[in-house]
Amino acid sequence: MKAYDIVIVGAGPAGVSAALYSHRSGLDILVVSRHDSALLPAGKIENYYGLGRSATGREIVDNGLAQLRALQIPMIDAEVTQIQEGFTIFTTVGPLQAKSVILATGRKRNKVDIPGLEALVGSGVSYCAVCDGFFYKNKAVGVIGEGAYAAEEADFLKKFASTVTIFTNGKEFIGPVPDGVAVNRSILVKAEKQDHHLTLFLEAGQMPLDGLFVAVGTASSAEFAMKLGIMTENGAIKVDRNMATNVPGFFAAGDCTGGLMQIVTAASEGAVAATSALRYVKAQNKS
Ligand SMILES: Cc1cc2nc3c(=O)[nH]c(=O)nc-3n(C[C@H](O)[C@H](O)[C@H](O)COP(=O)(O)OP(=O)(O)OC[C@H]3O[C@@H](n4cnc5c(N)ncnc54)[C@H](O)[C@@H]3O)c2cc1C
Missing domain, CATH: 3.50.50.60 (FAD/NAD(P)-binding domain)
Structure with a gap:
């Protein structure tokens, strides 16, 4: 089973940002994602710093992925089905091992079955x-x-x-x-x-x-977290200011942690989670 230092799950603003902030560390990083960010249906984005003219959600997501490819950051297109302690990450293309995980899976929005909606x-x-x-x-x-x-x-x-x-x-x-x-x-x-x-x-x-x-029910991308005994609140993963959960080595960023749930917060949290995960792995490697 291939082992990585950090596996980032998700390639929306939080996951991409985490990858951008960790790839120069010299550590072994992998992004695993299905590529269906919450941003995809967004018509126009006007509230992100420096964007200038409004862009569509899809343009922003595609630009993020293009950035990862340009920097040759390893990425696989797969769905993560389970994460076990240690960490073993089960994906639709096989299991992986990681010292640290950054969960950036967004927040599942419950859909309603109303024709035309x-x-x-x-x-x-x-x-x-x-x-x-x-x-x-x-x-x-x-x-x-x-x-x-x-x-x-x-x-x-x-x-x-x-x-x-x-x-x-x-x-x-x-x-x-x-x-x-x-x-x-x-x-x-x-x-x-x-x-x-x-x-x-x-x-x-x-x-x-x-x-x-x-706004039906509550969103729950916290299913992985719950299985690992990670604390959640109202469906959101509980993190400290370093984006660390209560499980050492497991970090979370973006919509899955609740809060404002915007691109700006997702990108920021991804960067913070990456620096925290790097610090964690480097300390583990020394000991
Ligand atoms: C209609 C709409 C309009 C919006 N408009 C704005 C706006 O104008 N301005 C703004 O700032 N924000 C806007 N948002 C919010 C914005 O889209 C989110 O805050 C942002 O996308 C969160 O980023 P994220 O990386 O946390 O999650 P997401 O962008 O949702 O990305 C989650 C990633 O995780 C992956 N993933 C999920 N589960 C798995 C799994 N099991 N295995 C592998 N990969 C997985 C997905 O494929 C995706 O790559 C809007 C949202 C919607 C729905």
Whole structure:
């Protein structure tokens, strides 16, 4: 089984940044990724430092991967299915060994099975209020969800939108509803957009909206972590300021650690995780 000093799982902003900050160390680094960053459906990115003209999410992801290739940083296209103590990393192309792991797998966003909805992501439908809420100033927005995550998104959207309605899709809403936010418990039938107008079809009637945010359940890219006994909180991996988890040698960066969940934080955390992992491996090699 091939052994590495550091294996980075994920090639979104956090994983690529971790790779860029570790490749000159002289240590044996590998990036393992499936290449399906949360950024891919993002239409335009306007809030990343120095980007100038807005770029699409796909352009940013492709540029990141091109950077890795240009620097000849070893990378394999595979899915990690399990990580065991020590560390053994099971992938769809075979197992690997690593002294240290940087988990940068993003955050799985739970999808809802409503006809027409996924096709409208980036065009009226969003999975991220912090990213896209600003575009709905004085507009009517909906949030699909039934718990704390949906309440959080709705509360954030209140700052911009004229009205915010949470659609529970037939479920009971769990927990407090933010002031000024309406709750609609109808079953959702389909979403459609015609002439720039989004319509949410309910079991009884329909609702015209300007934007619709999906915030169903809680995201859980923390499954690997849980199996290793790594502490999590609300589905996010708990890390200290060095991006270290409670398991020595295991670091995490980006959306999987929760927080602001933006490119800027993912890139920054990736860099910090890399420097911490390098320090850890060098200390291990000395002892
Ligand atoms: C629609 C939308 C719009 C957005 N707009 C903005 C914006 O305008 N500005 C902004 O700053 N942020 C925006 N974001 C947020 C931004 O996309 C994320 O914060 C950022 O991508 C997080 O980077 P990451 O590296 O942590 O995770 P990701 O970019 O999600 O990357 C995760 C990586 O891990 C890999 N991976 C996951 N699981 C496995 C596995 N089991 N095995 C192998 N590889 C795996 C994936 O293939 C991927 O390469 C937006 C997000 C969405 C969904």
